[in-house]
Amino acid sequence: MPIETITKNGRRRYRWTFERVIEGKRVRKTKVIPAGLSAAEADKLGRQWDAEVYAVETGIKKPVVTIGECVRLHFQDEGSGWKDFTTRSQVMEKYAAEYEDQDALDLYEWSVRFTGYMRASVDRSGNPKKPMNDKTISNTLGYIRAAIKYAHKKGKVAHDETGKLVIPKFSNERHIYKGRREMLQIARACTHRETRAAIRVAFYSGMRLSEILRAAVTREGYSLSTTKNGRPRLVPIHPRIAVIARRIRFTIRPSKLKDEWNKARAKAGYPDLRFHDLRHSAASEMINAGIDLYTVGGVLGHKTPASTKRYAHLVTDRLAEAVSKIGKGK
Template structure:
C-alpha cells in the first residue's frame, strides 16, 4: 500500500512504471478512502473505501477503470459515495442487490408464466418477448433499467416493426406492474410507463364486390386445378403441372372467415363438437372475448357441412385423426398464394373479418347487430364501422328534415 497525491500526472507515472509482482494499492493523501490499485497485468482500477453509518466492517466500492474515468471524475464519484454513506445510503449494497436481481428477460418470462391469461395471449407475449424485448433489453437488470434505456430500445424496435414495438412496451410495462406487486422490483419502478409510442392508424381494408368475385375464382382454382406454382408455395402441398393444389380445409377456412366474420384462431381451433348443426350455431368455449356463440348463415352452414371430417378439428391439420392431434397453426402461405392469384396482395386475413362487418353496415344493419355477430364485448369497438353505416343515418336525416321543411313551407 502506498500513499500519493492522486492526479492525472501521478497516476500516469505509476502506470508507466514496471509491473508489480502483486496487486498494489495507492491511497490519496487528500481524500481519505479514495484511491486506485494496479494489478500484475498493469490494469488500474479506481475505488473508494468507507464505513457504513450503521456500523460494521469497512467496504470497498469499485468506481471504474483508470483511463475510462479521469482522476477528477473518480475523485468526485468517491466523494459522493462517502457522502451517501454518511447519510445512511450504502451504494455497495445497492450494487450487490442490483447484481442479485433478475434480468428484464426473467421478469417478463415470470410475468407470462405467472399471470392468468388465455393461451393465445400467452403465445403472443412469448413471441413478442423473444422477438423484440430480449434482443434489446433482455440481459439488463430489471431494477437498473431507466426510461432512457427503454425509449432507446423502443426506437430500435420501431425500425423493423412500428406496431409491434408498441406491443412490446405494453407487455414490458405490465410485467413491471406485476413484478412490483410481488417484490420483484421496487414499487413504483416502471421505466416503460412513460415511453413515447408510435402513432397508430386503424387499418381499414374491405373487399369490394368485384374483389370478392376474384377471390372466389381463386379459391375454386386453388382447390381444383391449383394455383400456378411459385417457389414460395408450400412444399407440403401436392404439385400438378406446375400448380399447387390446396385442399378443401384450406379453402374452407378462408370461406368461413368471410362468411362468419370470425377471427382466424376461432376458425382454426374450431372443433366439430362445437358445431350445433340443428340450431345452426358455433359454441366457442374460449374466444378472445370469452365464451361466444356464433349464429351461422345458411351459406356458412353449407360450407361447414361440405368439409370432410378427418379429425376433431373442423380445419384439419397434419396430425388430423392422430391421438395427439393439434389444430392447424396458420394459413400464411396458402393465403399469400391465393390472395396473390386474386390480385389482393395488400389484403390480410383479418381484413376478411372487416369485410364481413362492412357489408353488414353498408346494407343498413344496426351497429348493435353487427357487434353481436362479430362478438364484440364493447360497443365502442363496432363504432369503427360507423362511417360505413350511411343509409340508415341518411334515412333518419331525411325523415327529420322532411318534417321541418314541410312546416317551413306552411304545408
C-alpha cells in the same frame, strides 16, 4: 483496476468491477460497460457506479431497482401463462443491454433515448441495424411497462412511474373490405379443399382463423367454448356455408392454411389481402345491410363497444348516402 478491457462477441468492450469490504461486509459487483463508450467515458461511468454502490451499502442511498430486475421477476412469476412467451422472450433478450441497469423509477428520459435507439439505423458500435417501426417500439415498451407495474404490485418497486414512459402512438387499424365477388375469386383460385372452405366461412361468419379451425358445429351454430375476450360464443351458420358446416372438419395446420391462402390471394390478384380482412369484410357486409354496430359487435365477439368503433365510419358513409337521396323522390 475497476475498469478492464474484455472481448465480447468478437468486439472490444469494457467491464466494471467493484470489490471492496464495507463495514465488515465484502461487496462484489461487475457489469459490462455499454458499447460505444471510449476508455475515458467508461472510466467516468465506472467511478459513478462505484459511488452509487458505496452509497447504497452504507445506507446513504436506497437500492436502485432496475428494469432488468423487474423483467426477470415478471417472467419468473407470470411467464408460464403467456401465449406470446417466446416472442416476448426474444424481444426482451434483444434489447436487454438497453434496459438492464436502468432505474425503474427514472423512465422519462430513458424511454426517449430508447425510442431513438430503436428507430436508429446503426447500433451503439456504429454497425448497421434495422430501424424499428412505432408499432414494434410500442409493443416493446409495453412489455417493459407491464413488468414494472407487476414489480410495483409485488412491492419490489416503491412507486409506479410507468406513466412517465414516452410510448409512440400508432394506428393499428386496417380498413380493407372486400365483397362477395372478391371473396369468391380467391376461393375459386384456391386448390386446397379445407382452405377454400375456411375462406367462405370467414366471410360469412366473421370468425377469426383460429376460431374457424376449432369451432364445434352444433344445431344452433358454430360453438366456441373460449374466445379472445375470454367468453364463450355462438355464431349462427349462414345458409351459404351450411353444407360446409355439415361436411368439412378442419384438420389443416394454421401454417399450411396460410400458405395456401397466400397462393390463392396472389393468383386472384389480391397479394396484400390478409385472411383477417375477411373478418373485417363480414362486418362491412352486415353494416351495409343495415345492421347496427352493437349487433355486429355481438357477432364478432367484441367484449366492449370500443372494439367495434373501427367500423363506425361505414355507418357514417351509409347515412351520407341516405341523406344524398333527399329530394330525389317523385
